[in-house]
Amino acid sequence: MDLVINAVRHSIRSAEERPLLYVLRDELGLTGTKYGCGEGQCGACTVLVDGAPVRSCLTPVKAVQGKQITTIEALERDGRLHPVQQAFIDKDALQCGFCTAGMIMSAAGLLKQNPDPTPAQIKSALQGNICRCGTYPRIVEAVRLAAKHA
Amino acid sequence: MPDEQLEIERYELRAGPAYLFAPGRRDFFKILGGGLVVILTQAQAQDRENPELAAWLHIAESGAITVYTGKVEFGQNIRTSLAQAVGEELHTSPAAFSLVMGDTRLTPYDMGTFGSRTTPIMAPQLRKAAAVARQMLTELAAQRWQADAAALVVAEGRVNHPASGASLSFGELTKGQKLTRTIRADVAVTPAAEWKIAGHDLGKVNARAIVTGQEKYTSDLNVAGLLHGRIVRPSAFKAQLVSADLKPAQQMPGVLAVRDGEFVGVVADDPAKLAAAAAAVKTEWKVPPQTNSREIFSWLKTHPASAALPPVVAEVQVEASYMAAYIAHTPLEPRCAVAHWEGDQLTVSTGTQVPFGVQTELAEAFGLPKEKVRVIVPPTGSGYGGKHSGECAVEAARLAKAAGKPVKLQWTREEEFTWAYFRPAAVIDVRSGAQKDGVITAWQFHNYNSGRAALRSPYNIPNQVAEFHEVDSPLRQGSYRGLAATANHFARESHMDELAHALGLEPAAFRLKNATDPRLQAVINAATERFRWGRAKQRPGQGFGMMAGFDKGGYVSACVEVTVANGRVRIDRIVQSFECGAIVNPDQLKNQVVGGTIMGIGGALFESIDFAGGRILNPRLSKYRVPRFSDVPEIDVVLVNRPDLPSAGAGETPIVAVAPAVANAIFDATGKRLRSLPLKLA
Ligand code: FES
Ligand code: FES
Numbered sequence: 001m002d003l004v005i006n007a008v009r010h011s012i013r014s015a016e017e018r019p020l021l022y023v024l025r026d027e028l029g030l031t032g033t034k035y036g037c038g039e040g041q042c043g044a045c046t047v048l049v050d051g052a053p054v055r056s057c058l059t060p061v062k063a064v065q066g067k068q069i070t071t072i073e074a075l076e077r078d079g080r081l082h083p084v085q086q087a088f089i090d091k092d093a094l095q096c097g098f099c100t101a102g103m104i105m106s107a108a109g110l111l112k113q114n115p116d117p118t119p120a121q122i123k124s125a126l127q128g129n130i131c132r133c134g135t136y137p138r139i140v141e142a143v144r145l146a147a148k149h150a
Numbered sequence: 151m152p153d154e155q156l157e158i159e160r161y162e163l164r165a166g167p168a169y170l171f172a173p174g175r176r177d178f179f180k181i182l183g184g185g186l187v188v189i190l191t192q193a194q195a196q197d198r199e200n201p202e203l204a205a206w207l208h209i210a211e212s213g214a215i216t217v218y219t220g221k222v223e224f225g226q227n228i229r230t231s232l233a234q235a236v237g238e239e240l241h242t243s244p245a246a247f248s249l250v251m252g253d254t255r256l257t258p259y260d261m262g263t264f265g266s267r268t269t270p271i272m273a274p275q276l277r278k279a280a281a282v283a284r285q286m287l288t289e290l291a292a293q294r295w296q297a298d299a300a301a302l303v304v305a306e307g308r309v310n311h312p313a314s315g316a317s318l319s320f321g322e323l324t325k326g327q328k329l330t331r332t333i334r335a336d337v338a339v340t341p342a343a344e345w346k347i348a349g350h351d352l353g354k355v356n357a358r359a360i361v362t363g364q365e366k367y368t369s370d371l372n373v374a375g376l377l378h379g380r381i382v383r384p385s386a387f388k389a390q391l392v393s394a395d396l397k398p399a400q401q402m403p404g405v406l407a408v409r410d411g412e413f414v415g416v417v418a419d420d421p422a423k424l425a426a427a428a429a430a431v432k433t434e435w436k437v438p439p440q441t442n443s444r445e446i447f448s449w450l451k452t453h454p455a456s457a458a459l460p461p462v463v464a465e466v467q468v469e470a471s472y473m474a475a476y477i478a479h480t481p482l483e484p485r486c487a488v489a490h491w492e493g494d495q496l497t498v499s500t501g502t503q504v505p506f507g508v509q510t511e512l513a514e515a516f517g518l519p520k521e522k523v524r525v526i527v528p529p530t531g532s533g534y535g536g537k538h539s540g541e542c543a544v545e546a547a548r549l550a551k552a553a554g555k556p557v558k559l560q561w562t563r564e565e566e567f568t569w570a571y572f573r574p575a576a577v578i579d580v581r582s583g584a585q586k587d588g589v590i591t592a593w594q595f596h597n598y599n600s601g602r603a604a605l606r607s608p609y610n611i612p613n614q615v616a617e618f619h620e621v622d623s624p625l626r627q628g629s630y631r632g633l634a635a636t637a638n639h640f641a642r643e644s645h646m647d648e649l650a651h652a653l654g655l656e657p658a659a660f661r662l663k664n665a666t667d668p669r670l671q672a673v674i675n676a677a678t679e680r681f682r683w684g685r686a687k688q689r690p691g692q693g694f695g696m697m698a699g700f701d702k703g704g705y706v707s708a709c710v711e712v713t714v715a716n717g718r719v720r721i722d723r724i725v726q727s728f729e730c731g732a733i734v735n736p737d738q739l740k741n742q743v744v745g746g747t748i749m750g751i752g753g754a755l756f757e758s759i760d761f762a763g764g765r766i767l768n769p770r771l772s773k774y775r776v777p778r779f780s781d782v783p784e785i786d787v788v789l790v791n792r793p794d795l796p797s798a799g800a801g802e803t804p805i806v807a808v809a810p811a812v813a814n815a816i817f818d819a820t821g822k823r824l825r826s827l828p829l830k831l832a
Binding site: 015018025026030032035036038071085086090092096101135137 | 224225226227353354356357358360361362363364365366367369370372420421422480481482483484529530531532534560562563737741744745746747748749770771772776777778779780782785
């Protein structure tokens with residue numbers, strides 16, 4: 001089976017039922033996407049599929065065949081960070097950083113669809129992403145900042 | 151060890167000192183290579199066996215600067231703050247050097263990274279080491295040039311002689327050298343007022359790696375020939391293995407099934423095979439009867455049976471019991487370990503707050519001398535006191551030994567919820583008495599099971615009784631951010647509210663009446679002023695509540711506003727005042743207070759481990775609610791600065807404020823007194 005990940009076509013050995021998360025991490029070495037729960041509850045595994053945030057731990061690879069899959073490793077373009085990535089640094093919106101990739105992917109997906117979200121819209125779009133370190137207020141600020149710069 | 155007033159749990163007690171090479175010059179250079187080494191010794195360093203060693207700093211012959219510390223990075227930002235301290239004295243940008251942290255082979259013994267004492271203790275130590283290194287480099291250059299050392303300037307990895315224009319890089323100076331210097335605590339360092347790097351806001355040194363997905367946590371590691379493991383778990387706690395049939399799993403291609411006494415696991419060449427391989431091992435377990443979460447509080451009072459409390463004689467008396475459920479740390483990264491044997495030499499990478507303790511666990515498990523065991527701590531997806539133990543490391547090492555290849559063991563979320571350890575459940579009995587004017591005259595406070603932190607009341611109660619009673623806990627329990635201080639504050643500050651109401655006194659005034667410690671008064675005043683405490687309620691369902699307290703060198707007070715509607719509690723606003731001595735970095739301090747407060751919302755409102763018969767009934771994030779974006783109220787932190795006092799940590803104490811203030815606000819809104827955490831109406 002072929003998958004298009006970060007604009008590159010990969011042929012995949014894994015069974016077609018295997019969730020995308022494990023194919024990314026184990027087969028392709030794209031370990032920026034994290035395992036936090038495996039049941040769609042924490043958002044650490046979020047990637048973009050055709051621009052929309054998706055929980056890769058619940059997404060069988062066959063469901064994303066022929067779609068554009070983007071992971072955290074490819075948000076950066078030509079050495080320039082994506083505005084959301086830059087805003088996370090500028091607002092220091094991370095502590096241990098384990099939730100960060102998922103947060104950034106969810107936020108990048110939100111901004112694609114809504115370039116100028118209110119704090120309430122940000123919170124509701126990111127409600128499925130858990131940060132145990134409690135960086136939520138700074139993440140909201142970071143997404144607001146990214147919206148200004150995007 | 152006066153610095154880290156942490157509560158020693160049984161896991162930490164096992165973490166004995168382990169020192170792998172004597173601090174002789176030859177050994178240092180054998181491991182680190184030539185160049186220049188500054189060894190920092192300090193009387194209060196945490197290494198009890200070798201009380202002298204705290205950290206060392208190496209400048210290699212290449213000029214590479216490396217700082218070695220046994221502390222680990224868990225998101226508390228010490229990699230950056232320690233780098234800043236060193237950069238300040240070496241007059242070199244923090245980006246120019248690396249920190250090796252928590253590697254038992256390369257770094258000094260360290261008892262563990264707990265709470266938030268690392269920056270206050272370790273940063274001054276490293277600053278001294280860097281100051282001496284700068285001095286040594288200057289001396290080397292002065293000799294070379296026959297110049298006066300005082301005329302030389304150190305900047306960005308070079309020593310310069312402005313008068314002659316001569317300049318040498320650190321590497322040119324250390325080439326061919328094997329210099330060591332051991333220093334004591336009394337080294338002059340740059341005063342805080344002159345800092346250019348330390349104490350200033352600096353983004354995390356590894357922030358770019360994190361936001362681009364390049365940071366490698368334990369679960370992201372890969373080595374040649376890596377196999378993957380999974381443990382076949384007992385059906386319940388305390389279960390005994392009756393039989394195990396490994397054959398069906400053994401026959402699967404690329405799968406190895408392992409049994410060693412009660413330990414059963416599988417190893418596979420592809421992680422996709424693990425679930426099926428583990429399921430193919432047929433095991434039978436004998437499970438002894440065990441108590442459950444519905445009966446836990448009566449269990450805690452009866453194992454062993456508690457003595458009756460003597461009566462209190464006073465004009466007004468109040469008596470009540472408070473409870474707190476077991477809760478799980480739920481670090482976003484579940485435990486993971488990569489173990490690798492080379493002959494009888496074992497190396498394990500794992501995210502732990504106590505690398506030297508895990509090294510001891512491994513050495514004991516395999517009957518090895520400690521120098522044969524190396525524990526490396528990669529960046530870790532947080533711990534909050536929950537990653538002090540090394541069970542995942544030991545399991546990975548067992549599987550790797552059986553397989554004869556390196557093995558990665560990634561715990562599932564369910565395993566993390568089940569086989570780690572919990573914050574202790576608590577029953578706290580309080581009896582108090584006061585005069586009609588509000589002066590507290592009697593106070594009896596008994597904590598069953600959860601611990602001693604913040605056991606004593608900080609109010610002025612001359613004959614208070616405060617005791618902790620050890621109990622046979624049915625679940626494995628251990629450290630947690632703030633640990634017992636949360637339950638003890640919940641009980642005490644709820645009870646203070648009850649007593650105030652029994653006396654007909656306003657709760658803030660009642661507290662101030664009994665608070666003689668000016669630091670306690672100051673935080674209460676700071677929180678109530680900012681909150682505008684005392685104003686009337688404006689809408690139905692609204693409630694206000696407050697608390698005050700003290701633990702681990704930090705004073706805290708909080709006022710909260712809640713709305714109770716349809717049996718649900720929403721926290722609208724938290725004003726929290728905090729004082730922990732001199733403020734070093736206000737931004738980071740606020741971050742810690744906010745982080746602790748948000749974590750505290752979980753234990754106050756939702757989190758509770760349900761169990762029965764030796765099984766956890768809610769070992770998933772879908773059944774165990776932790777705080778999310780929508781739960782975060784407006785949080786207003788008021789920092790009280792005391793530049794005249796030494797700084798204490800802020801990683802733990804702020805978490806204690808939420809539960810009692812919210813419980814008191816719920817009472818204010820509904821007239822219902824909730825005495826059990828998590829707080830549930832109906
Ligand atoms: S790992 Fe996919 S949502 Fe948690
Ligand atoms: S930064 Fe640690 S979980 Fe979000």
